[in-house]
Amino acid sequence: MKKLTLLLVVVAAACGKDKSSAPAPAAPIDVAAVNALVPADLKAKLVFDKRDIVEERGKHSKTTYTMAAPKDWEGGDMKMFAKLKPKSEANLGFMTEISVGSNCDGSCEPKDWAKTSEKVNFAQFRGEGWKIVKDESNKTNHLMIAQKDTSTYVMYAWWSDGSRKYWTCSATLDAAELQGAGDAFAKACQAVNVSGDN
Secondary structure: OHHHHHHHHHHHHHHHHHHHHOOOOOOOOHHHHHHHOOOHHHOOOOEEEEEEEEEOOOOOOOOEEEEEHHHHHHHOOOOEEEEEEEEHHOOOOOEEEEEEEOOOOOOOOOOOOOHHHHHHHHHHOOOOOOEEEEEEEEEEEEEEEEEOEEEEEEEEEEEEOOOOOEEEEEEEEEEHHHHHHHOOOOHHHOEEEEEOOO
């Protein structure tokens, strides 16, 4: 009887974790490689470190995103969103930030996430006035770096086959001096580990 009870507990625990909601395995977090991509004239202002960015939605929902992120940037008071912004005295642009999260675009069920993320996240950068610097996609992810005027935008989306949602990491670099930092933020976004309730 004890063996049967133990078996039922193990099966229940295994069923409780829905693997279809887990993101694809991330690349190893390589802080040194990210920092190596920061332009020489920015190295005094922009240093990446391995950090946790936490998203809290209610008392019982907490997701932690671990990645290389600017070490002096702050999360602010809005814990519902996993984002970091530079301190105002850094003078790196009012809209400058890095953020991570997930999206279902409606009901959370398996979908064509390449098509969905293109519509939700990437199509906005294909209009008039945009310069696409990088646009790389494959079966389970999509990376884009785009520029408009003096701002640079990094968008990365990833998913697993059959997953019920997809994940994004994006950076808005709202200062001319940050234009050369797009590759560093892209490298950081391509290695995000997700844990918790997401």
